[in-house]
Amino acid sequence: MTDISIQLHALPEEVAAFAQKCMDDFNLYAIAMRFFPFEASEITSEEMGKLAQVAPFYGEVALSLKKPLLPAAQRADLMRNNPDVLRFTLERESPAGLRQATLSARTNDPAALAVWKKIASRMKRITKTGVIAMNPDTGATTPTRTFRYTSGAKALASAGVRMLPIAGGNVLILAEVKSEGPNDGGPLVS
Structure with a gap:
């Protein structure tokens, strides 16, 4: 199994815009996740571009080459049903500061791995x-x-x-x- 992991500081609107561009460029599906209680919803590219302004806030998004298998009662179910996704965490500024975000994936799927490597490379080039x-x-x-x-x-x-x-x-x-x-x-x- 191959892992991809990048830790970065980014504004949520920057991450959402980056994910939207990746959706458009690679014809990807997306899942937006809220926590406490857990909620996962498939979203469009247009919705991704506006994600940082939605309340209550979505804390994580996942990109997929395939249509997501939903619903999921909890994050573990979502990851079990959609194992080859690329995940981004979105962090908002709080009174304490801006917490580090992540871009990560773990997959054995060669097609997913090829796209996730391109996206990770793109992220590295523009940060x-x-x-x-x-x-x-x-x-x-x-x-x-x-x-x-x-x-x-x-x-x-x-x-x-x-x-x-x-x-x-x-x-x-x-x-x-x-x-x-x-x-x-x-x-x-x-």
């Missing part, structure tokens, strides 16, 4: 790499060269919004650290 993790209690820092960020997240960080990891108490500082390849850090949709 910057390099984040410094800082322990706020000790001030100790370490580079995390694989973490990525968008121009929107960088603007928030420059305005004083804290960048938070997926879990834990560190603070992440968006800094240009030597990248893995060419990128311009421009908008997610090119």
